[in-house]
Amino acid sequence: MATDSSNGNGHHQTTTSITTTKTPPSPSPLRFSKFFQSNMRILVTGGAGFIGSHLVDRLMENEKNEVIVADNYFTGSKDNLKKWIGHPRFELIRHDVTEPLLIEVDQIYHLACPASPIFYKYNPVKTIKTNVIGTLNMLGLAKRVGARILLTSTSEVYGDPLVHPQPESYWGNVNPIGVRSCYDEGKRVAETLMFDYHRQHGIEIRIARIFNTYGPRMNIDDGRVVSNFIAQALRGESLTVQSPGTQTRSFCYVSDLVDGLIRLMEGPNTGPINLGNPGEFTMIELAQTVKELINPDVEIKMVENTPDDPRQRKPDITKAKELLGWEPKVKLRDGLPLMEENFRLRLGVDKKK
Numbered sequence: 001m002a003t004d005s006s007n008g009n010g011h012h013q014t015t016t017s018i019t020t021t022k023t024p025p026s027p028s029p030l031r032f033s034k035f036f037q038s039n040m041r042i043l044v045t046g047g048a049g050f051i052g053s054h055l056v057d058r059l060m061e062n063e064k065n066e067v068i069v070a071d072n073y074f075t076g077s078k079d080n081l082k083k084w085i086g087h088p089r090f091e092l093i094r095h096d097v098t099e100p101l102l103i104e105v106d107q108i109y110h111l112a113c114p115a116s117p118i119f120y121k122y123n124p125v126k127t128i129k130t131n132v133i134g135t136l137n138m139l140g141l142a143k144r145v146g147a148r149i150l151l152t153s154t155s156e157v158y159g160d161p162l163v164h165p166q167p168e169s170y171w172g173n174v175n176p177i178g179v180r181s182c183y184d185e186g187k188r189v190a191e192t193l194m195f196d197y198h199r200q201h202g203i204e205i206r207i208a209r210i211f212n213t214y215g216p217r218m219n220i221d222d223g224r225v226v227s228n229f230i231a232q233a234l235r236g237e238s239l240t241v242q243s244p245g246t247q248t249r250s251f252c253y254v255s256d257l258v259d260g261l262i263r264l265m266e267g268p269n270t271g272p273i274n275l276g277n278p279g280e281f282t283m284i285e286l287a288q289t290v291k292e293l294i295n296p297d298v299e300i301k302m303v304e305n306t307p308d309d310p311r312q313r314k315p316d317i318t319k320a321k322e323l324l325g326w327e328p329k330v331k332l333r334d335g336l337p338l339m340e341e342n343f344r345l346r347l348g349v350d351k352k353k
């Protein structure tokens with residue numbers, strides 16, 4: 001069933017479950033074989049990254065799952081998956097999704113894409129290729145083997161939003177030629193490709209629009225705000241708030257996010273569905289919280305911002321609640337100390353007694 005709602009600019013849009021008359025291709029007959037070891041063979045692209053490796057941990061908990069990770073290690077690392085390397089139900093492939101991948105799978109979680117602005121802006125043409133050609137390749141794979149595919153899209157598809165908080169029906173306010181466009185427009189094209197394959201070829205699709213997520217295993221020098229502030233606080237450096245500091249974000253702890261991704265994949269809704277924590281903070285508030293919880297001695301300094309930084313962001317998660325029975329459980333004040341612990345270990349900084 002399709003739902004109509006206003007996007008806040010007077011436009012109307014259809015969201016959440018656009019249906020198709022096409023029948024998806026059948027999965028391999030082996031799936032139904034009595035002697036098959038696992039019931040589900042799952043590909044996670046970008047599985048060596050931050051969210052991907054937490055997702056792999058959760059998928060591997062189920063003994064019926066076989067997990068294959070394809071990653072080019074641009075921002076990810078084997079270290080994030082070290083506990084699974086050598087496991088009989090796990091396989092790690094060095095692979096760039098801009099090249100075709102010929103394997104047999106039942107589900108695809110398609111995460112491969114640099115997510116931190118400093119990394120996605122580093123080689124913007126490659127970021128676009130990853131989003132467009134990479135998603136085309138994964139949809140081609142899904143089509144060939146009859147797999148269900150989930151795309152990790154982003155709150156960045158709303159650009160610098162004029163509607164607040166952002167519902168899925170909002171079409172966004174995106175600069176098509178800016179320095180962030182390789183990522184936000186790239187993800188918008190990826191969403192379009194997903195729906196075109198769904199309508200034209202009957203592929204089973206799922207789209208998650210993920211809002212800022214944080215947690216253990218983020219790269220220490222990832223450049224994103226939570227990892228920056230925690231690393232700075234632990235190193236005794238000033239916390240760098242990019243001006244004006246009144247811009248807002250809503251931060252979701254990674255275990256909550258992974259739970260939402262799996263519910264979306266397993267349920268009947270195509271999405272797009274927002275996954276994020278509606279707790280909204282200015283960057284000054286975030287810096288003050290990190291300072292208070294981790295190192296009251298550090299200073300907070302204002303530094304120059306980058307172009308097109310969205311001024312506000314907060315997910316409307318009504319759909320996730322209704323359709324997935326999902327809402328985040330971990331508050332920022334509870335999640336930050338869990339990440340601090342992991343960063344202390346990796347940076348070799350002990351807690352003062």
Ligand SMILES: NC(=O)c1ccc[n+]([C@@H]2O[C@H](COP(=O)([O-])OP(=O)(O)OC[C@H]3O[C@@H](n4cnc5c(N)ncnc54)[C@H](O)[C@@H]3O)[C@@H](O)[C@H]2O)c1
Nearest residue numbers: 046048049050051072073074075076096097113115210213
């Ligand atoms: N973390 C967030 O706040 C957030 C928010 C919205 C959306 N997302 C999306 O979630 C996904 C994962 O994000 P993350 O935070 O874990 O980032 P990450 O950078 O830690 O992980 C991305 C992974 O993709 C791999 N990768 C990049 N380009 C590739 C390519 N061409 N071929 C194969 N592998 C490639 C990287 O090596 C890395 O392991 C991304 O698609 C991102 O856009 C993340």
Ligand SMILES: O=c1ccn([C@@H]2O[C@H](COP(=O)(O)OP(=O)(O)O[C@H]3OC[C@@H](O)[C@H](O)[C@H]3O)[C@@H](O)[C@H]2O)c(=O)[nH]1
Nearest residue numbers: 115116117154156212224225228240241242247283309
């Ligand atoms: O050191 C810093 C880093 C960042 N910031 C600010 O913190 C805010 C968040 O910046 P981040 O780089 O963490 O992330 P952004 O929200 O800009 O983008 C993110 O959005 C969702 C995902 O798709 C991606 O993970 C990423 O693109 C921005 O307003 C930025 O100006 C600081 O104040 N100080």
